Amino acid sequence: MLRLTELALPIEHAPEALAPAIQQRLRLPDGDLRTFTVFKRSYDARKKGSALSFVYTVDCELRDEAAVLAKFKDDRNVNPAPDVSYHPVAAAPAGFGNRPLVVGFGPCGIFAALILAQMGFRPIVLERGKPVRKRTKDTWGLWRKNALNPASNVQFGEGGAGLFSDGKLYSQVKDPKFHGRKVLHEFVKAGAPEEILYVSKPHIGTFRLTGVVTRMREEIEALGGEVRFEQQVTDLQVEDGHLRGVTLASGETIAADHVILALGHSARETFRMLHARSVYMEAKPFSIGFRIEHPQSLIDRARLGRYAGHPLLGAADYKLVHHAKNGRSVYSFCMCPGGTVVAATSEPQRVVTNGMSQYSRNERNANAGIVVGISPEDYPGGVEAGPLTGIALQEELESRAYVLGGGNYEAPAQLVGDFIAGQPSTALGEVEPSYKPGVKLGDLAPSLPDYAIEAIREALPAFGKQIRGFDRHDAVLTGVETRTSSPLRITRGDNYQSLNTRGLYPAGEGAGYAGGIMSAGIDGIRVAEALALSLLADAQQRA
Structure with a gap:
């Protein structure tokens, strides 16, 4: 196969125009182009x-590929196509019985379990939350009735935190083995639209993801794996630095020498248990801020000009960064075109915001996190206070937001113009906030540290110079966004195992090795492969 890049065609070209364009670009006689596949469109x-x-x-x-490559040997846009197909690294030996465990069934856990199952290792998955459809009902309970289920919500349950999101499937992580293509192909096989294989910023959306993850779980089970819901791991069994099993909240102990720890970034009780069991971890940076909402039409006009609203382009997105005078970086995070701001808390008497879009991205507003990067030096007690201090800061800010919102899971909110001016908001303008259960207008300044408020106040007018209207007076800020990533890292070595607990494989967002569906899925594949090779080596040694 030959790969041709940078082939440009008008937005409204006919589908049949692509083949002649390839032939013309490569100067091919009729019949020399046998087939082609679109790898990317942007x-x-x-x-x-x-x-x-x-x-x-x-x-x-x-x-005659060789002749064409010779003809275009100095053209950087004509090259041999790389092999992006997936090649399993191992296969379970006959009679294999040492079944691995996967703790957590978000994107990382799903792909770790799927890869292990496809290689014949019959994993057992332990997920603290509920199956996707029951979980969705519980989540709507918070959004519509102000009723939180701490065990089943936006953070916990089948599909993980990525289920209630925009379903974005792109990442900037290095991927030399093209594991990202494996992630996309498995999603398509499970019912996602085929266009995610080639559009530059693929996404699925929440409603479609629910069916996709259900079908992926069914494949894992069909291959001999098990997925056990409402099974929270509360302790580890460790002997001489080697993991020997896990204990569940029910009191049941499951023996296992190989466990993938695919926690989400909100598994705070589990982080504290791991710390108590001396599993090596360290505090890491994350970000805090607010969600901002504008009319999607404003973003479309600013980004696409006369092409705003074009059906082939869809809702426009943006990516913004500002380096503030106080040394802080402010940036847009998890931008959701045509989406909604959602209640994302998993703990009583705390308020957390996040963004979500459906596949259609046709809601009235665009939203994104406007967040400030912070580091362990900013956490209570600083670096010397230990790896759990970032969690303590998150909890403090989320509890503060709960009080500012009125103590009923409504979120504190403020108009952008009032926030910049330092005055409380008392009435909405044209922009109607989408957060459910609802918002309470007021002053957001008490919700975050002073350095974060100062940096965001400086950044919003700067963003308004990049996107006209971004700092319009009646755009809405809703607080607080605190779970941008894990505040700690469960550090692992070159073999993907914990530095001091052999057999324990920290993975994904909660372990500090991913940020989003795609990177979490890729990390799940990498860790599953490392575990499979270790299992195979152990089996060969015993033989």
Whole structure:
């Protein structure tokens, strides 16, 4: 196969125009292009006023690939196509009985369990929350009735925190083995739209993800794996530095020498248990801030100009960064075009916000986190206070937001203009906040540390110079966004195992090795492969 990059065609080109464009670009005689596959399609809207084009990367099967490569040997856009197919690293030996455990069934745990199952290792998955449909009902209980179920919510349950999100499937992590393609192919196989294989910023959306993760669980089970819900791990069994099993909240102990710890970033009780069991971990940076909402039409006009609302382009997104005078970096996080701001707490008497979109991205507002990076030096007691101090800061800010919101899971909110001016908000403008159960207008300044408020106040007008109207007076800020990533890292070595607990494989967002669905899925594959090779080596040694 040959890969051709930077092939541009007008936005509204006919589907049949792509093949002739490839033939013309490669100067091929009729019949020399046998087949082709679109690997990627993107567009660049940075040049205001210019005509937009789709830019393609295509993999082509040609009659004489060697001749074409020789003809274009100095053309950086014509190259052999890399092999992006997935190749299993191991297969379980006949009669294999040492079944691995996977703790957590978010994106990382799903792909770790799926890969292990496809290699024949029949994993057992332990998920503290409920199956996706029961979990969805519990989550709507908070959004519609102000009733929180601490065991089943936006953070806990089948699909993990990524289920109630935009379903974005892109990442900037290094992926030399193309595990990201495996993630996308498995999603498509489970019912996701095929376009996620080639659009530049693929997403699925919450409602479609629910069916996708259900079908992926069914495949794991069909391959001999088990997924056990409402099974919270409360302790580890460790002998001489080696993991020998886990204890559940029910009191049951499950023997296991190999456990993938695919926790989400909100598994605070489990983090504290691991720390008490002396599993090595360290505090790491994360970010805090608010959700901001604008009319999606404003973002579309600012980003796409005369192409705003074009059905082939969909709702526009953005990515913003500002380096404040006080040394803090403020940036947009988890931007959700045509989405809603959602209640994302998992603990009583705390308020947390996040963003979510459906596949259609057709809600009235755009929203994103506007967050400030912080480091362990900012946590209570500083670096010397230990690895759990970031959690303590999160809990303090979330409890503060609960009080500012009125103590009923409504969220504190403020208009952007009032926030910049340092005055409380008393009435909404044209922008209607989407957060459910609802918002309480007031002053957001007490909800975050002074340095964060100062940096965000400086950043919003700067963002308004990049996107006209971003700092409009009646845009809405809703607080607080605290769970941008895990505040700690369960550090692992080159073999993907814990530095001081052999057989324990920290993975994904909660362990500090991922940030989003795609990177979590990739990390789950990597860790599953490392565990499989270790299991195979152990089996061969015993033989």
